[in-house]
Amino acid sequence: MTTAQEQATAWVAVDWGTTHMRLWCLAADGTVLTRRTSDKGMGQIAADAYENVLLDLLADHLPEGAALDVVVCGMAGSRQGWIEAPYVATPCDPRAGVAATSAPVSDPRFNVHILPGVKQRDPADVMRGEETQIRGVIAQEPGFDGVICLPGTHTKWVRVQAGRIVEFATIMSGELFEVIGQYSVLCHSVGNTGWDAAAFENSCLKAAQDPTHLIGSLFGLRAQSLLADLGPAAARASLSGLLLGAELGAMRRLWDATPVTIVGENTLAQAYATALTLHGQVAQVADAETTTLNGLRDAYAQLQETEIHGS
Amino acid sequence: MTTAQEQATAWVAVDWGTTHMRLWCLAADGTVLTRRTSDKGMGQIAADAYENVLLDLLADHLPEGAALDVVVCGMAGSRQGWIEAPYVATPCDPRAGVAATSAPVSDPRFNVHILPGVKQRDPADVMRGEETQIRGVIAQEPGFDGVICLPGTHTKWVRVQAGRIVEFATIMSGELFEVIGQYSVLCHSVGNTGWDAAAFENSCLKAAQDPTHLIGSLFGLRAQSLLADLGPAAARASLSGLLLGAELGAMRRLWDATPVTIVGENTLAQAYATALTLHGQVAQVADAETTTLNGLRDAYAQLQETEIHGS
Incomplete structure (x- = not known):
């Protein structure tokens, strides 16, 4: 058995929000090897600066002769971000049919996959990042049925039925x-x-x-x-x-x-x-970071099956 | 009959708010002789700067050998203003019992009288300046009964019964x-x-x-x-x-x-x-500046009877 330090980074999970980004290097078995944060959120940087932020944080983890998969959720996928990852419309299953958007990179040592946000037509609403946390909840409890509240700058209230986002509202x-x-x-x-x-x-x-x-x-x-x-x-x-x-x-x-x-x-x-x-009303609390990581792990597993390795 | 330009300034009316101040030089019969504005509102100046703002605006109107009465309403009378003019508590008649606060001035050519604001104990609320507009409404229609709405940064809704402010709320x-x-x-x-x-x-x-x-x-x-x-x-x-x-x-x-x-x-x-x-609901609209001036004229008339010339 190897220690975490000795394991190689198999892929990288990123939550890239408006004010901050968080990055985790993960082993093939899903263990977190490294956790890094940056204040270079979407609101602070231009589209062409994203790659360098990643390079700075990953410099000592990039493989030679292979491309590391980087899976990104959050505002980096907005129109003002790195590259727009189109929204999926409600009702939707956040675990099915993820069409990640490839971000433009010049360094051959990584492939960047940006996960889509979710939109609702009427009443109009959007989310970017929270859909991955919702995915994390559902991955832990397939067929989840209930209301998920994701507090924050723009709190989301989400009704999930049988593992599908059927309705949400932002306050x-x-x-x-x-x-x-x-x-x-x-x-x-x-x-x-x-x-x-x-x-x-x-x-x-x-x-x-x-x-x-x-x-x-x-x-x-x-x-x-x-x-x-x-x-x-x-x-x-x-x-x-x-x-x-x-x-x-x-x-x-x-x-x-x-x-x-x-x-x-x-x-x-x-x-x-x-x-x-x-x-x-009684509520149970799930840790945001754990839930985000679970969602990103679930997305990576699906990307491996479909886009990354073909299907 | 003299023209406005030939009449002497008998007194000065001032509405001194947070962002702006407006000043009117008035003749003995209440005619407006001069109207001046400044962006030196309460939020922009220190307590010791008020006198110089007045001096700048009044330089060519100050009499020699006499003190011009200056009647001020608004945020200049707040704790962060020129000098605090204590609040009158509701219920109150804005036309009765005005105890103006004298502002400290070093120039002997004017006396500055700052009108009090109005406070309400429960629910807690305060106004400064609007009470003079309310006074203006009541001066035009003694015994006024109804609701006065004073839209602005902090809109006031005021219930007046028989010429008395009985209740108000700020939104x-x-x-x-x-x-x-x-x-x-x-x-x-x-x-x-x-x-x-x-x-x-x-x-x-x-x-x-x-x-x-x-x-x-x-x-x-x-x-x-x-x-x-x-x-x-x-x-x-x-x-x-x-x-x-x-x-x-x-x-x-x-x-x-x-x-x-x-x-x-x-x-x-x-x-x-x-x-x-x-x-x-049907509403009638009264011009803010006219109403403010009517309130200040009414306050000046009362000050002449009581504080200024003794009674």
Whole structure:
């Protein structure tokens, strides 16, 4: 038995988002040999810079005389990214019929396969990256049936039936939290750190019960800090609670009677789990990185069967 | 009869907001002799800079051997402004009991009186400047009874009963329009100019009917521009309609059965009037500048009776 360090990189998995990219070198048996991150996300680089970012991160892993397969999910496949990987339309099985798009590279030592995003016609919606996490959930539990929530800048709520994405909705609550907290008058009241769990829960409950509460209460955070000594940690948690409560109110038909699987990072996923619990729904949390890797592994296995080695 | 140019400046009215200030030199009979504006709003200057801004704008109007009365409303009276003019608490009559705060000046040629803002304890809310416009409405129609809407960055909805402010609410829809359109992913979809009246009305109706529609539909503007060729003018009007519809949904109990007087600038006031009309309510529009000046004239008349000349 060899150690991880002694095993050769068989392929490379990449999650290339708007602000960051994460890269894993994997052995033939799926073991992670190396994990690297970069802040050169889609929003920071031009189309012709992607190859060099990969070269920098993979320099010591590239084989001679062979081409390493690199499987990429995320915003690198958007129109503003490396090369556009067309969307697959809902309803769709994220494990079937993956038509990866080859990215243009000049170095013969790797082949880059960019996975498609998913689009929905009506109401119009798109995802890039989350479909691979959904794939990861379904790969672990074939025939999965339920609602998957993927919290983030643009949180996705996805209804999966018998392993197929049948419907999804994006709520940009993470981004609203950032832009309202940073650029509106609330920047004087909302802190950058700290948390007040009671303030979060109170705002979250009110905003979910009364969907007019969000827009009706935002300025109140400023007024409370002027008149009632609302502190920055409480204001921060209240803003988060107002947005998350409003989001739950809008997505109620998805989570009300269906088990929810949250795929996310620790803190954010926990805030969603807490919010759902407040409303009487139980959610299980799946680790985002593990789920992404499972989806990329599943995609690589399929690519091996079809595109890479022919079928 | 003298012309306006030949009349002496008897006093000066100032509306000093966050981003701009407007100044009017008035004759003893209330005629506007001069109108000047500056981009030196509260947000741009330090407390010790206010006097010089006034001096620059008034240099050719200052009397020798006498002190000109300058009456100021707006954010100059906030804690971050020239000097804090304490709030009056609701319920209150904006025409009674004005305790203006004297601003510190070193030039003996003017006395500066800053009018107080209005605060509400529960739910916490504050206004600075709008109370003077409300005063202007009531001065024109003593005993005014109804709802006054003052659209802007922080729109105020105010219930006035028998000439008293009994309740108000601030909706920061104007600021949300700016920060979401400029700093979120929607900046790629929402134009800076152009208007699509049908898109505005459609979004406004939907968001008012279903208060979950706002947060549920924001990302859809981005998706529609990617998938369905939604143009920048339509996206801009839709964003505005979503926010204004959500605002009307939140404020329904105020405007549903009461005549609304909108105090605003042309385009924005007209958007509010259109939105109310879509929901079966009729609104009359009062010009913002005229109403502000009427409020400042009313405050000056009262100051003359009480503080300035003693009583």
